[in-house]
Amino acid sequence: xxxxxxxxxxxxxxxxxxxxxxxxxxxxxxxxxxxxxxxxxxxxxxxxxxxxxxxxxxxxxxxxxxxxxxxxxxxxxxxxxxxxxxxxxxxxxxxxxxxxxxxxxxxxxxxxxxxxxxxxxxxxxxxxxxxxxxxxxxxxxxxxxxxxxxxxxxxxxxxxxxxxxxxxxxxxxxxxxxxxxxxxxxxxxxxxxxxxxxxxxxxxxxxxxxxxxxxxxxxxxxxxxxxxxxxxxxxxxxxxxxxxxxxxxxxxxxxxxxxxxxxxxxxxxxxxxxxxx
Numbered sequence: 080x081x082x083x084x085x086x087x088x089x090x091x092x093x094x095x096x097x098x099x100x101x102x103x104x105x106x107x108x109x110x111x112x113x114x115x116x117x118x119x120x121x122x123x124x125x126x127x128x129x130x131x132x133x134x135x136x137x138x139x140x141x142x143x144x145x146x147x148x149x150x151x152x153x154x155x156x157x158x159x160x161x162x163x164x165x166x167x168x169x170x171x172x173x174x175x176x177x178x179x180x181x182x183x184x185x186x187x188x189x190x191x192x193x194x195x196x197x198x199x200x201x202x203x204x205x206x207x208x209x210x211x212x213x214x215x216x217x218x219x220x221x222x223x224x225x226x227x228x229x230x231x232x233x234x235x236x237x238x239x240x241x242x243x244x245x246x247x248x249x250x251x252x253x254x255x256x257x258x259x260x261x262x263x264x265x266x267x268x269x270x271x272x273x274x275x276x277x278x279x280x281x282x283x284x285x286x287x288x289x290x291x292x293x294x295x296x297x298x299x300x301x302x303x304x305x306x307x308x309x310x311x312x313x314x315x316x317x318x319x320x321x322x323x324x325x326x327x328x329x330x331x332x333x334x335x336x337x338x339x340x341x342x343x344x345x346x347x348x349x350x351x352x353x354x355x356x
Contacts, residue, residue, distance in 0.1 A: 087297045087306040093287050094224030097308045100175070101273075108178035110272045115156050115179065124158050124217065129338060134162035136339035137214065141246045141352055142168075146211030150238055152201050152231070153219045157183030157194065164192045171195040173204060202230050209240030215247040216337050218348065221312040228312075232326035239355045245328060248337050248350040255290045255313035273298045273307065290314065319351055328353035 101107045115124045124130070137149075137159075147169050151160050154172030156179045164170045164187070172194060174180050180198040187194040197204065213235045220228060235245055265280045267273075273280060279299040286292050290313035298305045320330050333342040334350040342349075 084297065084299060084304050087304050088281065088283075090283075090285060091293070091295065091306075091308065093289075093291055094227075094310055095308065097306055099305060099307070101307050102176045102179075105178065106275050107273065108176055111176065112156060112178055112182055115158065124155060129336075130158055130162060132338040133216075133336075134159065134166060136337065137163065137212070137246065138166045138168070140339055141214075141244060142212050143242065143244065146243075148208075148210045149212045149214065150206065150208070150210045152213060152215045152235065153217075154183065154196070155179045157186060157196065159214065159216060160194050160196075161187065161190065161192055164194050169193075171197065171206075171210070173197045173199060173201050173206070175200050201234065202227055204234075206234065206238040208238040209243060210238050211240060211243050213239055213243070213245045214337075215245070218248055218250050218311070220247050221249045221314065222310055223312070224310070228322060229326065232322070232328070236327050236355055241355060243355045244331070245323075245353045245355070246337060246350065248348050249314045249319060250311055251347060251349050252290050252313050252315050253345050254347040255286070255292060258284065258286060258292055260284055260286055273305075274300055276300045290318075314349060316349065319349065323351065323353045327356050329356050 102111060114120065114122045118127050149163055149168050149170050151170065151172045154160050154174045155176070157172055160170045160172040160183065172183060177198050180196050184196050223231060262283045264282070267280055268277045270276055270278070273296065281297045281299070283295040285295055292311050294309040296307045316333060323330060331352045331354055334340055335342055335346045336348050337350045
Protein backbone atom coordinates (compact mmCIF):
# COMPACT_ATOMS: atom_id res chain seq x y z
CA UNK A 80 0.00 0.00 0.00
CA UNK A 81 2.90 2.38 0.69
CA UNK A 82 4.08 2.34 -2.93
CA UNK A 83 0.53 2.88 -4.14
CA UNK A 84 0.18 5.85 -1.78
CA UNK A 85 3.56 7.20 -2.87
CA UNK A 86 2.47 7.14 -6.52
CA UNK A 87 -0.91 8.72 -5.75
CA UNK A 88 0.80 11.64 -4.01
CA UNK A 89 3.05 12.56 -6.94
CA UNK A 90 2.27 15.83 -8.70
CA UNK A 91 0.19 14.80 -11.72
CA UNK A 92 0.57 16.10 -15.24
CA UNK A 93 -1.75 18.95 -16.12
CA UNK A 94 -5.41 17.97 -16.39
CA UNK A 95 -4.74 14.30 -15.71
CA UNK A 96 -8.05 12.51 -15.27
CA UNK A 97 -8.62 10.49 -12.10
CA UNK A 98 -9.64 6.87 -12.36
CA UNK A 99 -12.81 7.64 -10.42
CA UNK A 100 -15.17 10.51 -11.26
CA UNK A 101 -16.14 11.57 -7.75
CA UNK A 102 -19.50 13.16 -8.64
CA UNK A 103 -20.71 9.72 -9.76
CA UNK A 104 -19.91 8.11 -6.40
CA UNK A 105 -23.24 7.62 -4.53
CA UNK A 106 -21.77 8.63 -1.17
CA UNK A 107 -20.00 11.78 -2.45
CA UNK A 108 -22.97 12.70 -4.65
CA UNK A 109 -25.17 13.00 -1.57
CA UNK A 110 -22.76 15.48 0.03
CA UNK A 111 -22.46 17.42 -3.23
CA UNK A 112 -26.23 17.73 -3.51
CA UNK A 113 -26.41 19.06 0.06
CA UNK A 114 -23.77 21.66 -0.83
CA UNK A 115 -25.67 22.66 -3.99
CA UNK A 116 -28.87 23.18 -2.03
CA UNK A 117 -27.41 24.93 1.02
CA UNK A 118 -28.39 28.64 1.08
CA UNK A 119 -25.53 29.44 3.47
CA UNK A 120 -22.59 28.59 1.20
CA UNK A 121 -21.23 29.17 -2.31
CA UNK A 122 -19.26 25.91 -2.19
CA UNK A 123 -21.14 24.13 -4.99
CA UNK A 124 -23.79 26.58 -6.19
CA UNK A 125 -24.20 30.25 -5.53
CA UNK A 126 -26.67 31.49 -2.94
CA UNK A 127 -30.36 32.06 -3.73
CA UNK A 128 -30.15 35.85 -3.89
CA UNK A 129 -27.41 35.68 -6.52
CA UNK A 130 -29.25 32.95 -8.45
CA UNK A 131 -32.35 35.16 -8.61
CA UNK A 132 -30.38 38.17 -9.88
CA UNK A 133 -28.58 35.99 -12.39
CA UNK A 134 -31.82 34.53 -13.73
CA UNK A 135 -33.20 38.06 -14.11
CA UNK A 136 -30.09 39.10 -16.04
CA UNK A 137 -30.35 36.06 -18.31
CA UNK A 138 -34.01 36.75 -19.01
CA UNK A 139 -33.55 40.48 -19.61
CA UNK A 140 -30.13 40.83 -21.25
CA UNK A 141 -28.60 37.55 -22.35
CA UNK A 142 -31.53 36.34 -24.44
CA UNK A 143 -32.24 37.82 -27.84
CA UNK A 144 -35.68 39.34 -28.29
CA UNK A 145 -38.18 36.55 -28.81
CA UNK A 146 -35.84 33.75 -27.74
CA UNK A 147 -37.53 31.06 -25.68
CA UNK A 148 -35.29 27.97 -25.58
CA UNK A 149 -32.40 27.63 -23.11
CA UNK A 150 -30.02 24.75 -22.46
CA UNK A 151 -28.05 24.54 -19.20
CA UNK A 152 -24.80 22.56 -19.51
CA UNK A 153 -23.87 21.16 -16.10
CA UNK A 154 -27.23 21.99 -14.56
CA UNK A 155 -26.70 20.14 -11.26
CA UNK A 156 -29.94 19.93 -9.27
CA UNK A 157 -31.69 22.42 -11.56
CA UNK A 158 -31.36 25.67 -9.62
CA UNK A 159 -31.06 27.77 -12.78
CA UNK A 160 -33.41 25.60 -14.82
CA UNK A 161 -36.25 26.10 -12.35
CA UNK A 162 -35.77 29.85 -12.11
CA UNK A 163 -35.68 30.21 -15.89
CA UNK A 164 -38.69 27.95 -16.37
CA UNK A 165 -40.61 30.08 -13.86
CA UNK A 166 -39.78 33.09 -16.04
CA UNK A 167 -41.47 31.45 -19.02
CA UNK A 168 -38.57 29.82 -20.90
CA UNK A 169 -38.45 26.31 -22.31
CA UNK A 170 -35.45 24.80 -20.51
CA UNK A 171 -33.29 21.71 -20.91
CA UNK A 172 -30.68 20.72 -18.34
CA UNK A 173 -27.77 18.28 -18.74
CA UNK A 174 -25.62 16.87 -15.96
CA UNK A 175 -23.29 13.91 -15.34
CA UNK A 176 -24.46 13.38 -11.75
CA UNK A 177 -27.31 10.89 -11.72
CA UNK A 178 -28.07 11.90 -8.13
CA UNK A 179 -28.50 15.58 -9.07
CA UNK A 180 -30.59 14.82 -12.15
CA UNK A 181 -32.90 12.59 -10.13
CA UNK A 182 -33.39 15.37 -7.59
CA UNK A 183 -33.95 17.95 -10.37
CA UNK A 184 -36.63 15.83 -12.05
CA UNK A 185 -38.47 15.21 -8.79
CA UNK A 186 -38.30 18.90 -7.85
CA UNK A 187 -39.60 20.04 -11.25
CA UNK A 188 -42.45 17.55 -11.07
CA UNK A 189 -43.40 18.71 -7.57
CA UNK A 190 -43.43 22.34 -8.75
CA UNK A 191 -45.22 21.47 -12.01
CA UNK A 192 -42.42 22.85 -14.16
CA UNK A 193 -42.05 21.42 -17.67
CA UNK A 194 -38.25 21.09 -17.69
CA UNK A 195 -36.38 18.48 -19.75
CA UNK A 196 -33.47 16.88 -17.90
CA UNK A 197 -30.88 14.60 -19.45
CA UNK A 198 -28.32 12.54 -17.58
CA UNK A 199 -24.99 12.20 -19.39
CA UNK A 200 -21.56 13.56 -20.23
CA UNK A 201 -21.96 16.83 -22.12
CA UNK A 202 -18.67 16.14 -23.91
CA UNK A 203 -20.27 13.11 -25.58
CA UNK A 204 -24.03 13.52 -25.39
CA UNK A 205 -25.85 14.34 -28.62
CA UNK A 206 -28.08 17.38 -28.06
CA UNK A 207 -31.07 18.21 -30.22
CA UNK A 208 -31.61 21.90 -30.80
CA UNK A 209 -31.67 24.50 -31.89
CA UNK A 210 -31.54 26.54 -28.70
CA UNK A 211 -31.52 30.32 -28.40
CA UNK A 212 -29.14 30.40 -25.43
CA UNK A 213 -26.69 28.03 -23.76
CA UNK A 214 -25.42 28.62 -20.24
CA UNK A 215 -22.36 27.07 -18.58
CA UNK A 216 -22.23 28.51 -15.08
CA UNK A 217 -20.11 28.46 -11.93
CA UNK A 218 -16.76 28.22 -13.68
CA UNK A 219 -17.28 24.67 -14.98
CA UNK A 220 -15.46 25.61 -18.18
CA UNK A 221 -12.15 25.99 -16.32
CA UNK A 222 -12.40 22.49 -14.82
CA UNK A 223 -11.73 21.06 -18.29
CA UNK A 224 -8.45 20.66 -20.14
CA UNK A 225 -7.87 22.39 -23.50
CA UNK A 226 -9.05 19.48 -25.69
CA UNK A 227 -12.21 19.00 -23.64
CA UNK A 228 -12.91 22.73 -23.73
CA UNK A 229 -12.66 22.70 -27.53
CA UNK A 230 -14.99 19.71 -27.70
CA UNK A 231 -17.51 21.31 -25.36
CA UNK A 232 -17.58 24.58 -27.31
CA UNK A 233 -18.05 22.56 -30.50
CA UNK A 234 -20.99 20.74 -28.90
CA UNK A 235 -22.52 23.94 -27.58
CA UNK A 236 -22.20 25.69 -30.92
CA UNK A 237 -23.90 22.75 -32.60
CA UNK A 238 -26.85 22.99 -30.21
CA UNK A 239 -27.47 26.70 -30.93
CA UNK A 240 -29.38 28.27 -33.77
CA UNK A 241 -27.69 30.82 -36.02
CA UNK A 242 -27.10 33.87 -33.83
CA UNK A 243 -27.71 31.87 -30.67
CA UNK A 244 -25.82 32.99 -27.60
CA UNK A 245 -23.57 31.49 -24.94
CA UNK A 246 -23.14 32.77 -21.38
CA UNK A 247 -20.33 31.30 -19.27
CA UNK A 248 -18.06 32.30 -16.41
CA UNK A 249 -14.50 31.47 -15.33
CA UNK A 250 -12.08 32.29 -12.56
CA UNK A 251 -9.53 34.99 -13.36
CA UNK A 252 -5.76 35.27 -13.36
CA UNK A 253 -6.20 37.79 -10.53
CA UNK A 254 -7.69 35.06 -8.32
CA UNK A 255 -5.01 32.58 -9.42
CA UNK A 256 -2.27 34.98 -8.30
CA UNK A 257 -3.61 34.88 -4.73
CA UNK A 258 -3.63 31.09 -4.50
CA UNK A 259 -0.90 29.49 -2.42
CA UNK A 260 0.54 26.00 -2.60
CA UNK A 261 0.10 23.99 0.58
CA UNK A 262 -0.24 20.48 1.96
CA UNK A 263 -2.52 19.32 4.76
CA UNK A 264 -3.86 16.13 6.28
CA UNK A 265 -6.66 15.05 8.58
CA UNK A 266 -8.04 11.88 10.17
CA UNK A 267 -11.72 11.10 9.65
CA UNK A 268 -12.49 8.29 12.15
CA UNK A 269 -16.23 8.38 11.41
CA UNK A 270 -16.04 8.92 7.67
CA UNK A 271 -16.70 12.17 5.84
CA UNK A 272 -17.18 13.79 2.44
CA UNK A 273 -14.88 11.46 0.52
CA UNK A 274 -15.74 8.14 2.13
CA UNK A 275 -18.27 6.69 4.60
CA UNK A 276 -15.44 4.66 6.18
CA UNK A 277 -12.74 5.80 8.59
CA UNK A 278 -9.95 7.30 6.50
CA UNK A 279 -6.88 9.48 6.29
CA UNK A 280 -7.22 12.53 4.03
CA UNK A 281 -4.07 13.91 2.40
CA UNK A 282 -4.58 17.08 0.38
CA UNK A 283 -2.41 19.38 -1.72
CA UNK A 284 -3.10 22.70 -3.41
CA UNK A 285 -0.83 22.97 -6.44
CA UNK A 286 -0.13 25.63 -9.06
CA UNK A 287 1.06 25.13 -12.64
CA UNK A 288 2.22 27.42 -15.44
CA UNK A 289 -0.51 28.99 -17.55
CA UNK A 290 -2.85 29.85 -14.65
CA UNK A 291 -3.72 26.21 -13.91
CA UNK A 292 -4.33 25.01 -10.35
CA UNK A 293 -5.23 21.70 -8.75
CA UNK A 294 -6.84 20.57 -5.51
CA UNK A 295 -5.37 17.07 -5.17
CA UNK A 296 -6.83 14.79 -2.50
CA UNK A 297 -5.75 11.25 -1.64
CA UNK A 298 -7.99 9.14 0.59
CA UNK A 299 -6.50 6.19 2.48
CA UNK A 300 -8.83 3.58 4.01
CA UNK A 301 -8.02 0.18 5.40
CA UNK A 302 -8.55 -1.36 1.98
CA UNK A 303 -7.34 1.09 -0.66
CA UNK A 304 -6.06 4.51 -1.66
CA UNK A 305 -7.97 6.77 -4.04
CA UNK A 306 -6.87 10.03 -5.67
CA UNK A 307 -9.27 12.82 -6.63
CA UNK A 308 -8.42 15.84 -8.81
CA UNK A 309 -10.28 19.14 -8.99
CA UNK A 310 -8.63 21.19 -11.74
CA UNK A 311 -9.13 24.83 -12.59
CA UNK A 312 -7.96 26.88 -15.53
CA UNK A 313 -8.02 30.61 -14.79
CA UNK A 314 -8.27 33.07 -17.67
CA UNK A 315 -7.41 36.54 -18.80
CA UNK A 316 -9.89 38.32 -21.06
CA UNK A 317 -7.59 37.71 -24.03
CA UNK A 318 -7.31 33.97 -23.33
CA UNK A 319 -11.06 33.49 -23.08
CA UNK A 320 -11.83 35.63 -26.13
CA UNK A 321 -9.29 33.66 -28.18
CA UNK A 322 -10.80 30.28 -27.28
CA UNK A 323 -14.31 31.46 -28.08
CA UNK A 324 -13.27 32.96 -31.41
CA UNK A 325 -11.46 29.75 -32.34
CA UNK A 326 -14.69 27.82 -31.72
CA UNK A 327 -16.80 30.06 -33.94
CA UNK A 328 -18.22 32.53 -31.41
CA UNK A 329 -18.21 36.32 -31.61
CA UNK A 330 -17.55 38.10 -28.32
CA UNK A 331 -20.32 40.47 -27.27
CA UNK A 332 -19.66 41.57 -23.68
CA UNK A 333 -17.57 40.89 -20.59
CA UNK A 334 -19.09 41.06 -17.11
CA UNK A 335 -17.77 40.43 -13.62
CA UNK A 336 -20.30 37.66 -13.13
CA UNK A 337 -23.34 35.94 -14.63
CA UNK A 338 -25.63 38.37 -12.80
CA UNK A 339 -24.43 41.07 -15.20
CA UNK A 340 -22.26 43.16 -12.84
CA UNK A 341 -20.30 45.69 -14.88
CA UNK A 342 -16.86 44.42 -15.83
CA UNK A 343 -13.80 45.75 -14.03
CA UNK A 344 -10.32 44.33 -13.69
CA UNK A 345 -9.26 42.69 -10.45
CA UNK A 346 -12.38 40.63 -9.89
CA UNK A 347 -12.24 36.91 -9.03
CA UNK A 348 -14.63 35.86 -11.78
CA UNK A 349 -15.14 36.86 -15.40
CA UNK A 350 -18.31 36.21 -17.38
CA UNK A 351 -18.69 36.47 -21.13
CA UNK A 352 -21.65 36.67 -23.48
CA UNK A 353 -20.85 35.46 -26.98
CA UNK A 354 -22.84 34.80 -30.15
CA UNK A 355 -22.62 31.96 -32.65
CA UNK A 356 -21.16 33.27 -35.90
